[in-house]
Amino acid sequence: MNWETNTVQNLKVCAASKQKALQGLDNTTSGGMGAIDTLLKLVTKLETFGISHESVEKLKDSLHVINQFLKFEYKLHLNKLDGFTDHCTTYALSDPSIPGFSSSCEHQHDANYDKCSLVDNVLDLITTELSKVQVNESVQDDIDFDLNSATKNLLEWKRHLLRTVHQDAARNDILKNLTPNQSLIIMDWAMKFFPVQFRETQSEFFGKKGLSWHISCSVTRSASSDELDLNCYIHILENGTQGCPGGRYGVDCENSCPQNCHGPCDLQHENCLFGCLDGWLDQKCATACRDGTFGGNCLRKCSANCISDPCNHVTGECERCTNGWKGFNCTTECSKGKFGLDCSESCDGCIESTCDRFNGECVDNSGCKPGYENGRYCNKTCSTGKYGLDCSESCDGCIESKCDRLNGDCFYSYGCKPGYEYGRYCNRTTPKCDKGKFGLYCNESCDGCIESICNRCDGVCIDSSGCKPGYEYGPYCNKTCMNWHFGTNCTKICYCLNNPCEKNSGICSDGGCKKGWHGQSCDEECSKGTFGLDCSESCDGCIESACDRFNGECVDSSGCKPGYEHGPYCNKNTQMSLPASSGTAIRGGISAAIMIIIIKIFEVNYVI
Incomplete structure (x- = not known):
């Protein structure tokens, strides 16, 4: 059994089936189909630019008709003798400027065919409608690019179909005129044996691994019978590739293609x-x-x-946008209420939030919204305590003077400042308080303030130079002195015996002072020679009458004044009180004493 018999049997068993997945779809056809999709997207945008819905739908229907016509019908109408210019291959492929590529027709081109004319007519209509669109320069550039690219690819697809038919006709002419000593050899890669489930272009299909078939066919003419003989040779490459795998090149596919290639590179x-x-x-x-x-x-x-730097050379993305623009490529205008670089700033203070999208100046210059000070930009909000149109109203009654800058509603809802009636706005004052009184119902006192004069709302002293005696200094003078302190700013201390003194006058209520102190406020130290409670005791026996004012202990411990027994306090007097009798008795007593002393002295000397 020879190879031809095997091949025929294989083809009978593996009969050709309808191709559904169009694997290996050529790039020109793929580009033409993509052009239809691009044009459909552009036409859809027309409705957002003001073109009627009916007109847009009509253009969409026409594009679908063109797509089906070029896929299935156009090639059937092409021949050398057709009277329609787009169908006559001789006319369409001739170039009058190059004699070698120029041919003349013997018939007139006066026929017309609606579907072929539809391609040019629809393209012209889409171009006309898009030219009416009023958009910024960047958006217009994008539209023009898409339209020109789609038009180019669509027309190229149409030309490609015409060349395909002419090529088939040329091959038939070669076979018809083939002589016995000539051979037509056709070599090509067949489709992969395993089908795929999606469409692929040639660039995507090229170099993919799989069961590839390489077919070489030789066509010759028999000298005896004048019939054509066909000999085909099939090379099946298991797990092989058509050329190098994608992204590789070289004799052994050892090198990598440039990373920015769209598909494979030259081997x-x-x-x-x-x-x-x-x-x-x-x-x-x-x-x-x-x-x-x-x-x-x-x-x-x-x-x-x-802004500043050029856009990304791949995607067109801008790092930042100039005033008034935003978006991926800075082609979208700022939305209402926004302006500036990247549309990052707000003009909320302008009436209806409408401002110049470049510099933020309000369109309506009659004023600003409540809560903003009047100006060209209305960008300065009311300061604390102010609200309303041009910030002309006050919310002084709110706690900390904090309120909504638009309507004056108090920020803190649990109450109002003293002197204001409770409510959402705290804007009604209470009746005027008497001297020395303040607060919501004038039931609080500011007795510590000088002359008892204070603000009727919050109680702050009018005279800020100080407070009455008995109060610590402060804006309210409402803190009395601590126990045992009195006087101006509570700087004095009293040493009353049992109970603290009066905080304003310092007078001790129990009338006595602790040891070492005396005076009306018990704030005076004992004078020299006195000590103890109320400084009522004396230390006359101490040298120079100097003693501790608390317990009476002598400062100079070397001795006491004459007439006082030596001790820490020198408080014992050595002179005794004698009865008033005759002077003779006294003298006798003294004499006897002297004699005793003399005798004692002699006794001492004798012993020695």
Whole structure:
């Protein structure tokens, strides 16, 4: 059994089936289908720009008709003798400027075909409608780019279909004129044996691993029978690839393609076969877009609203936007109430929050919203204690004078300042209080203030130079002296015997002082020579009458005055009180004493 028999049997068992997954879809066809999708998106946007819904739906329907026509019908109408220019392959493929590529037709091109004309007509209509749109420059650039790219790809798809039909016709001509000594050899990769479940372009399909078929066919003409002989050779590569795997090149696929290639690269020279990823140029896709451009083939311009640095050369993203713009590429105007760089500032104080989106100046210059001071920008809010139009009203009755700057509603809802009746706004004052009184119902006193004069609302002393005696200094003079203190600012101390003194006058109520003190307020130390309670005791026996004022102990402990027994207090007098008798008795007594002393002296000397 030869190889031809085996091949025929295999083909009978594995009969060809309808291709559903279009694996290996060529790039031109893929680009044309993508162009239809892009045009549908642009047409959908027209309705947001004011074009009627009916007109938009009509254009959508026409695009769907064009898509189906180019996919299934257009190739059936193409031939060399058609009277419609788009169907006549001779006319369409001729170039009058190059004799070698120029042919003339022997028929007139006066026929018309609605569906073929529909392609050009719809493109013209979409272009006309989009030209009426009033948008900023950056948005218009995006629209123009999408429209031009889609138009180019759609027309290229149509040309590709025409070339395909002409190519098939040319192959038939070659076979018809083939001589016995000639051979037509066709070599190509067949589709992968295993189907896929999604569409792939050639660039995506190229180099994928799988069961690849490489087919070589030779067509010859028999000299005896004038029939064509077909010999095909099939090479099945298990787990092989068509060329190098994606992203590799070289004799043994040992090198990596440039990272910015859109698909595979040339197996020998590293050049990117299907162009570059967005943002890159040249054959090896190693050159970034020049400043101010980005995207596929660097054909798109950066938004003029990017601030300082150029946009990202791949995506077109701006780092920051100039005044009045926001968004990924700074093509979106600031929304109402916003302005400035990246639309990051607010003009909430302007009437209806409407301001110039570039500098924030209010459109309505008649005034500002309540809660803002009048000005060109209405950007200064009311200070604490102020609210309303132009911040002209006060909320002094609110606690800490804090209120809603729009309507004056008090921030703290649990009460009002003294002197104001309780309510949401604390804006009604209570009746005027008598001297020395203050508070909501004038039931609090400010007796510590000089002349008892204070603010009737909060009790702050009018005279801030000090307070009455018996009170500590402070704005309210409402803190009395601590026990045992009295006088101005409570700086004096009293040493009353049992109970504290009066805090304003310092008078001791029990009439006595502790040891070492005397006086009306018991704040005077004992004078020299006195000590004890109320300084009522004397220390006359101490030298110079100097003693401790608390317990009477002599300061000079070396001795006592004459007539006092030596001791810590020198409080014992040595002179005794004698009866008033005759002088002779006294003298006799003295003489006897002298004699005794003399005798004692002699006794001492004798002993020695």
